[in-house]
Amino acid sequence: MSALLEVSGISVSFDGFRAINDLSLAIGERELRAIIGPNGAGKTTFMDIVTGKTRPDSGRVLWGEHFIDLVGMDEARIARAGIGRKFQRPTVFEAQTVEENLHLALRNPRGPFAVLFSRRRPEDAARVAAIATEIGLAEELPRLAGELSHGQKQWLEIGMLLAQEPRLLLVDEPAAGMTPAEREHTTALLRRLAEHRAVVVVEHDMEFVRRLDCRVTVLHEGRVLAEGSLDHVTSNPEVIDVYLGR
Numbered sequence: 001m002s003a004l005l006e007v008s009g010i011s012v013s014f015d016g017f018r019a020i021n022d023l024s025l026a027i028g029e030r031e032l033r034a035i036i037g038p039n040g041a042g043k044t045t046f047m048d049i050v051t052g053k054t055r056p057d058s059g060r061v062l063w064g065e066h067f068i069d070l071v072g073m074d075e076a077r078i079a080r081a082g083i084g085r086k087f088q089r090p091t092v093f094e095a096q097t098v099e100e101n102l103h104l105a106l107r108n109p110r111g112p113f114a115v116l117f118s119r120r121r122p123e124d125a126a127r128v129a130a131i132a133t134e135i136g137l138a139e140e141l142p143r144l145a146g147e148l149s150h151g152q153k154q155w156l157e158i159g160m161l162l163a164q165e166p167r168l169l170l171v172d173e174p175a176a177g178m179t180p181a182e183r184e185h186t187t188a189l190l191r192r193l194a195e196h197r198a199v200v201v202v203e204h205d206m207e208f209v210r211r212l213d214c215r216v217t218v219l220h221e222g223r224v225l226a227e228g229s230l231d232h233v234t235s236n237p238e239v240i241d242v243y244l245g246r
């Protein structure tokens, strides 16, 4: 599998503390990857670096077939390059319908004000319908986003990210606060999404990670401690020691 994202030798310190320590890892095209690890392992900081929120002190973040270095690029440019990030808390427009939320999120070269004040294009409706079907909210299009369940809001936000057509989706702890049925829907959704784009999921819930059935990277003290199938990494004595055995 050729790498879509290649993080190479990145380090970052906060007030002398090395949160990321010579970290290297690669994500393939259309790969589903789970990242696990104890609190403070550097999972959030890793995503902050990839999305341009935090600049590493050293190392490179190479993107795409032209190996563009994302280090030093601002967040908006990285998002436009094709990296979408889903934070833990959903940030949908609660007073708008599901349909309106998706319309607002559609990539539009005319800029944000044009999006707000212009008429909808005919092709947008088809795209909104396709995204709603993909995230399992086709029946909910006329509902206000504020009326959705927690899980449905998370799926809507994923749909809003899909409207930007990312090649890589970073998803932070999707299972948190979800019912068992919502978790099941979410694992199926993430697996389906990874058929067409790369998806990286940071998650603590091991049952959820097991159902993703993908390659797993264990971070510890800002670097990769183990990588492979879930069974492989969870039988690693060091992983048991620092993460599972506690």
Ligand SMILES: Nc1ncnc2c1ncn2[C@@H]1O[C@H](COP(=O)(O)OP(=O)(O)OP(=O)(O)O)[C@@H](O)[C@H]1O
Pocket (backbone or CB within 6 Å): 014, 015, 019, 037, 038, 039, 040, 041, 042, 043, 044, 045, 046
């Ligand atoms: N802006 C910051 N300033 C100072 N220290 C920070 C900053 N961001 C992260 N850290 C520290 O860097 C380390 C890594 O944090 P990070 O949030 O990336 O871990 P994590 O693996 O996401 O943990 P969790 O599972 O708890 O979310 C922690 O010790 C954290 O306190």
